[in-house]
Amino acid sequence: MFFDEATISVRSGNGGAGCLSFRREKYVPYGGPDGGNGGRGGSIYLRGNARLNTLIAFARTKRFAASDGSAGLGQRKQGADGDDLYIDVPLGTVAAEVDSPTPLGELLQDGQLLLVAKGGRGGRGNAVFKSSTRQTPKFAERGEPGEELVLRLELRLVADVGLVGKPNAGKSSLLARISAARPKIADYPFTTLEPNLGVATIDERAMVVADIPGLIEGSHTGAGLGIKFLRHIERTRLLVHLLDGASADPLGDYAAINEELRLHSAALAEKPQIVALNKLDLTGVRETYTRIKATLKKRGLSVYAISAVTGEGVTELLRAVADRLEEMPREVVTEQILIPLKPERESKTFEVVQEGDGGYRVIGEEIERLAAMTDWSSDEGMERFERIMNARGISASLEEAGVQFGDIVRLGAIELEWR
Ligand SMILES: Nc1nc2c(ncn2[C@@H]2O[C@H](COP(=O)(O)OP(=O)(O)OP(=O)(O)O)[C@@H](O)[C@H]2O)c(=O)[nH]1
Ligand SMILES: [Mg+2]
Incomplete structure (x- = not known):
């Protein structure tokens, strides 16, 4: 499954009330004002946690509240701040307010924090309001109320490798061969309707592989099914471009798919690819392989030959993929560590x-x-x-x-x- 979702409600703490108090002195009815400020309410943060894989914890716990700040006290004593609350979520979690199309942020790094509900400010005590013209202020502020909101969390699993190719090329068969995933496989185009994910391991190196529905000419405009899923492979680090050995024109297919990728996005077109010709077990495919290998070699490209059915050549392909991944830098996260919940509040407008x-x-x-x-x-x-x-x-x-x-x-x- 690609997506894992949860809905939770969060409530940050109220600020504590400011204190209204006067110093007690013998024979002086009102000593100076000495009411302290209220404490800040606790804020709520989402925190990226690399040890988590799912949002399943939120099936049980759906409501989160941070504690309130305490009221200020006499003798200018500040009220205690409420405790901040950290909600651990797996990496790849995107948080949005329910019904809001723009996400508040995404947790991509271990320990990364996203402020989702800010604790209320503590009210100021009357000691603060003393001035030359106001020696005995008989008021204090109340605390600012906390924020309450309903969040939708969506886990976007980031695959290392995306499988692309025409319908029927054998993408799902390959995923089934290299992982424990059991996608539907059949001899007609568009067998795969939803993306599938699997974890493949080679020489103790693990990688997450995504299989999406086949692409056809016009996919980028919405023909067929592929378009909807191209965004799922936008964040993969590497593509395995699978060619159907049984096709009349595997090189034509290769060019057509690359064109679709290019029309979808430049980023996708520039993603590194490893090309593999599938169905090597069928008669005539070895000859096809020799032919296209020579043509691609002239363009400086290499191509692997495999059979997802017999497993021939699959280990070599996987090893090449793992080697290539090792050479590539991990996704660099550019987001700032703290993403504000909302744009700064507009002040002074009414x-x-x-x-x-x-x-x-x-x-x-x-x-x-x-x-x-x-x-x-x-x-x-x-x-x-x-x-x-x-x-x-x-x-x-x-x-x-x-x-x-x-x-x-x-x-x-x-x-x-x-x-
Ligand atoms: N002989 C042979 N048949 C294969 C091989 N790989 C896949 N097939 C067959 O090709 C057909 C399509 O395989 P799928 O794995 O469903 O292809 P796909 O690329 O996932 O197709 P879509 O999901 O429709 O895009 C099935 O009948 C598979 O059994 C192979 O290596 N050799
Ligand atoms: Mg498939």
Whole structure:
């Protein structure tokens, strides 16, 4: 099987609340403010783990939550941060938000981290809000809520070798011969409908081989079945181009397949190939082999002769493939180690809309976040929020939109009465 899938939900920790506290001193009703900041909520990361091969672990465990940050304390004590959570996934795992066409990232290296849910920031304690004009701030921030999302994980197995050739060339027969895979084999074109994978071993060297449906002229435009699967072999390191010895024109087939690869992508066309003529056990194929070998040699190419049915020549071919793989560098991973979950949040942008019930809604990441972090039970907390609304021009925009005394103004889940 090529794909292994799982759906999981992740939830990062909430930030801890900032603390509202004053130093206690004899005969002084309010000492200086000394409320500490809340701790950061734990974040959730996916982590590439080379020892895993499947996503089967997620059949049992589907929900992951990181711990919340603790609230700040008096005496300027910072609340403890929540613990980050690492979810181990096999290499080749692609993570995307459910229903999102663009993946968040791909885990290709052992130990590589992908941040999928960022822990909430801790709220600031009142000690932070002390200033020359505000000696005794009687408010503190709440913690920022964590993020919650549903992720689709897809494991893309990366094969070392891709088998290409016309339908009926014997690709599946070869895979069955060299591995434990048991693909369907039959004497008609397009027997293979889905890619098959097998692990072949030679001289204690193992390689993953992918067998895809046969290619025909026009495959790159969608004719036949091959096109859908060409992307599966785009990431292989080497192609084995299998020619059908029983074909009337194996060299013509060879050129046609190469043309299809080229039309699909330059990367595929430039991938190193090892050419092998199959069905050596059939009469006349040895003569064909001698003929095409001479022609290809003139072009500086060599060709192996094999029989997937009798096994003749298969060891030599496999050895050549393994040797060639050893000479080639492993795929170089260019992705950065930490891929951000989302583009940086847009800040300082907002929008005011009127709602059906006559209320107004302010839409904007930053201001909604601030609203969620404001302690509405404190007059000073409210005043601070009001100042920010004024400074950002949000109050002016609301007034422009027609907001009146007593109207409802909503920010995220917060509802305010306009005064
Ligand atoms: N005599 C002989 N027949 C072979 C050999 N290899 C494959 N065949 C036969 O050729 C036919 C096609 O083999 P497959 O392995 O299904 O070919 P394929 O390339 O996977 O074909 P598609 O999946 O349709 O692209 C089958 O009838 C096989 O038995 C061989 O080495 N010698
Ligand atoms: Mg096949």
